[in-house]
Amino acid sequence: MKEIAKRSVVAGLAMSLAAMISGCATVNYSSHGALKNVTVEGSKDAVAGQMVAITTSGYYMLWTIPLASGDLRWDPAAGEIKGGTTFFRDQVGFQELQDALHKIAERRNCDLAEVYFTDSDCSYADVSYAGLIGALFGSSHMSVSAVLVPRTKVAK
Numbered sequence: 639m640k641e642i643a644k645r646s647v648v649a650g651l652a653m654s655l656a657a658m659i660s661g662c663a664t665v666n667y668s669s670h671g672a673l674k675n676v677t678v679e680g681s682k683d684a685v686a687g688q689m690v691a692i693t694t695s696g697y698y699m700l701w702t703i704p705l706a707s708g709d710l711r712w713d714p715a716a717g718e719i720k721g722g723t724t725f726f727r728d729q730v731g732f733q734e735l736q737d738a739l740h741k742i743a744e745r746r747n748c749d750l751a752e753v754y755f756t757d758s759d760c761s762y763a764d765v766s767y768a769g770l771i772g773a774l775f776g777s778s779h780m781s782v783s784a785v786l787v788p789r790t791k792v793a794k
Contacts (some may be wrong), residue, residue: 663694663708663721668738672776673785678751681761684787687748692719692738693781696730701776704728710738717745735782748786756781 645762673686696707709724717736732755743750757780 645728658726662723663692663710663719663738665719665721665738666691666693678785678787684749684751685785686751687746687788688741689783690739690786691781691783692735692742693779694730695777695779697775697777698728700774707777710734712738712741718742730780732780737779739782739784743784743786744788747789749789751785751787753782753784755759 652662668689670688673688678684678686682737692710692746693725694710697705699705706723706725709718709720709722709727710729711724712718713720719742735755736780739750739753757778760776760777760779762777763769764772
């Protein structure tokens with residue numbers, strides 16, 4: 639029985655360490671000019687500027703208590719999301735991703751087109767004693783991607 643307790647403690651520590659390390663938020667952009675001569679369907683005469691993708695992950699106990707997640711809060715001084723990891727705060731959600739996406743578009747003076755959200759959840763349950771402890775934890779991974787379309791300047 640002591641061996642099972644040791645394995646359970648090691649499994650719990652490993653999951654906690656994984657949550658602390660990998661619960662981060664990232665923003666990726668396509669290269670400038672990568673979408674040259676690409677027109678965006680549904681946008682009148684709009685030409686694509688760049689692709690942007692925002693990804694975040696979160697880890698939970700009992701699927702409701704946030705342990706760690708990517709930090710999607712906006713940093714007005716830097717003009718970008720804070721990124722990194724935030725503990726005991728849930729930043730994995732459509733609203734948080736949408737807010738970050740709109741702030742990035744506004745900062746770059748762009749409109750958004752072709753917006754796609756993805757969401758996946760994971761459980762760590764298994765048919766073993768360690769799996770029973772794993773059933774207490776879960777993770778959620780969400781992302782949004784969009785085409786940034788530069789706004790045309792209005793003549794005065």
